[in-house]
Amino acid sequence: MLKGALCNVRHITTVDLPTYIALQNELENRGEYFSQQFHSPEALRREFAATGFVTDDREMMLVEDKTGAIVGSISHFKSRTPLAREIGYRLLAGSGGRGIMTEATRLMSDYLFRAYQYNRLELLMNPLNIASERIAQKCGYTYEGTLRGMFFTDGQVRDAKMYSLLRSEWEQWRGSDVSRERHL
Structure with missing residues (x-):
């Protein structure tokens, strides 16, 4: 489990599965920037049984959140x-x-750079999704451009803005966080 001051990031458990499946298929929770495609509950159950959603x-x-309520999901997956x-996330309405x-x-981001040899992390988002763009900026990601179509x-068919964070930038950024914390 990844623990923060505001939230925890953790793997999905068997107990979470019914809630997770329901959240995947509730259109109200998807917001305006996410696919409206439904996910088969049975296919999700099979995938969870086979992999636990980890491959x-x-x-x-x-x-x-700190009360234990599920407020969203986050994943990382092979980039192009x-x-x-690439990191993908979804916050519930x-x-x-x-x-x-x-x-x-x-x-x-910290987990991926500490646990793996990746040199680059990417975030892609709808150009109109200002909240997602602010997340990228607050986390030290750099805007690289817009991928059309x-x-x-x-x-x-929609465009996507791409933000990235290189390992060297993360090391410098995290070092400045540690330095700031020492002076507080």
Whole structure:
């Protein structure tokens, strides 16, 4: 489990599975920037039974607030670029504005750079998703550009903004965090 001041990031357990499946298929929880495609509950159960949603290609985790309530999910998966990993996250409706997904993204970034040899982490987002862009910026990610026609979401082909964080930047950024903490 990855523990923060505002949230915890943890693997999905058997007890969580019914809630997770329901959340995956509740359109109200998806917001305007996520696919409206449903996920088969039976396929999700089979995948969980086979892998626990953890493979070499992808690791899916839940984000819970400090009361233990599930407020979102975060994952990392193979990127389209070598030596990189992409992070994806989704905050449930009504859970925004508290800094939880920013902290979850920091926790996931720290975890990936400490546990693996990745040189680069990436975040892709809808160009209109200002909240997601702020998360990227607060976590030290750099805007690289807009990928045109990248996703098919909500019946339309959409662009995606790409942000990245290199290991060297993370090391410098995390070092300045530690230095700041010592002086507080």
